[in-house]
Amino acid sequence: xxxxxxxxxxxxxAYLLLQVLLLKNLVLFNxxxxxxxxxxxxxxxxxxxxxxxxxxSFLMGFLVDVFYDSLGIHTAACVLVAYLRKYWLAAITxxxxxxxxxxxxxxxxxxxxxxxxxxxxxxVHHAALFFIEAAGFGLFxxxxxxxxxxxxxxxxxxVLFQYLSWTxxx
Amino acid sequence: xxxxxxxxxxxxxxxxxxxxxxxxxxxxxxxNQYQSTRYFNTSNRWAANLAGFxxxxxxxxxxxxxxxxxxxxNAMLRDKxxxxxxxxxxxxxxxxxxxxLQRYSYIGAKVINNSTQRYKNFITINRxxxxxxAPGMAVVSKDGAVGKVKSxxxxxxxxxxxxxxxxxxxxxxxxxxxFGTAQWDGLDPRYISLKYIPRHxxxxxxxTIRTSGFNAVFPEGVLIGVxxxxxLPEQAPFHDIKVELAQDFDRLAYVSVVRSHLRQEKxxxxxxxxxxxx
Numbered sequence: 001x002x003x004x005x006x007x008x009x010x011x012x013x014a015y016l017l018l019q020v021l022l023l024k025n026l027v028l029f030n031x032x033x034x035x036x037x038x039x040x041x042x043x044x045x046x047x048x049x050x051x052x053x054x055x056x057s058f059l060m061g062f063l064v065d066v067f068y069d070s071l072g073i074h075t076a077a078c079v080l081v082a083y084l085r086k087y088w089l090a091a092i093t094x095x096x097x098x099x100x101x102x103x104x105x106x107x108x109x110x111x112x113x114x115x116x117x118x119x120x121x122x123x124v125h126h127a128a129l130f131f132i133e134a135a136g137f138g139l140f141x142x143x144x145x146x147x148x149x150x151x152x153x154x155x156x157x158x159v160l161f162q163y164l165s166w167t168x169x170x
Numbered sequence: 171x172x173x174x175x176x177x178x179x180x181x182x183x184x185x186x187x188x189x190x191x192x193x194x195x196x197x198x199x200x201x202n203q204y205q206s207t208r209y210f211n212t213s214n215r216w217a218a219n220l221a222g223f224x225x226x227x228x229x230x231x232x233x234x235x236x237x238x239x240x241x242x243x244n245a246m247l248r249d250k251x252x253x254x255x256x257x258x259x260x261x262x263x264x265x266x267x268x269x270x271l272q273r274y275s276y277i278g279a280k281v282i283n284n285s286t287q288r289y290k291n292f293i294t295i296n297r298x299x300x301x302x303x304a305p306g307m308a309v310v311s312k313d314g315a316v317g318k319v320k321s322x323x324x325x326x327x328x329x330x331x332x333x334x335x336x337x338x339x340x341x342x343x344x345x346x347x348x349f350g351t352a353q354w355d356g357l358d359p360r361y362i363s364l365k366y367i368p369r370h371x372x373x374x375x376x377x378t379i380r381t382s383g384f385n386a387v388f389p390e391g392v393l394i395g396v397x398x399x400x401x402l403p404e405q406a407p408f409h410d411i412k413v414e415l416a417q418d419f420d421r422l423a424y425v426s427v428v429r430s431h432l433r434q435e436k437x438x439x440x441x442x443x444x445x446x447x448x
Contacts, residue, residue, distance in 0.1 A: 021224045027287050030359070050183040058190050065197075066217050069292040069328060072197030079194065083187040132198065134289045134335070139356050 015040040020067035032149035037064060038125050039158045041082055042118055045103050050086055057082035070133065077128040081121050092116055106162045118158060122151045218326040221283040221294060236423045243312045274389050276426040277301055286359040286419045291331040293317060295425060298325045306387060308428040314393040314416030315339065315381055316425050333359050333419055340382040341394055343373055349382045352394055359419055362395060364411040373400050379413050389428060
């Protein structure tokens, strides 16, 4: 238990530093942003306590906000995703249920399931992010373009990253 | 009371969620207020150090361009110095008001964090309160206007970039002298809109747009950009003017913060005057 906790704490900071040092500078065609740090929230083990999930997401969002000079925006989106995660996981339970102690990741449930799981949550996160930043729906289509571009970019990176780390472990 | 507590406990996840979101809303609202000294942004020392480190790494990849820009700036400054010293010679015999000679002083600073792709873009620079920078000061580069200081810490400051949908700058068309408001529309980081230029004015493509100096943030006549497109919709009271920014915000490396020495005097004079008028 303590060992997995330490690993989670280390990966929390790894995701955070990766985001604010590297991925923050990575923007494709001025529309596709990479918010890879959301993967940390999505990939936490299934049995993670809902309350601690909310608090951890709040912290993650807050620290990202500090570096993006956008206090509150990433935090709001992260907390929203953390809250919806449980309900969405319950809604798309595969036949036979989840394995005990598993993460909602490709290794446990397959690529197709993972995309069904991650795509809507990423979309909600990015939509909250860009619409709060634009302070409303005034720039609707431009925001939409950014949201879709960023979702595809982030999701691609998440899938690639999981395949890389998964084969390494074998 | 017992039932209330049990109710709260049953829905504790939802209530935690709700409270956290309220906290976020409060942070977003307070962070939107224009001039403020805040701790949780990149003017915070830890965040700024990390951002500065990240910038130092990135800087290696653009050293050539930066060198070129600095050389150009040096040349321009030398040229300016020459002209100023000649003007000074003439002025020395005339005006007795020493502050008229220097209304503004400039503090050079290096950009350590910058973005152009978001709707609300901010810039962090490596000078702060100890270099006598205060919220509300204007920031210019050798090419043109850059933004205003939003918040400062001891060694760093965060600027509101011109590329921020909340930022307005009073601007004039140099050729005709009419003034309006320059504001970014959030779409293309190369262009900014000039608003509130009435129908009877005839702005042309190629006109230069400069700051008006009315709000005493920017000195008068700092270049903002050049008109690229003018449309006049049927029935609309104002032109739609698209201005190409003089400063390429993707390549911002060094900026100067403008200290207005007479700003306080101007503001208090205006306050007194409007106070009497009421």
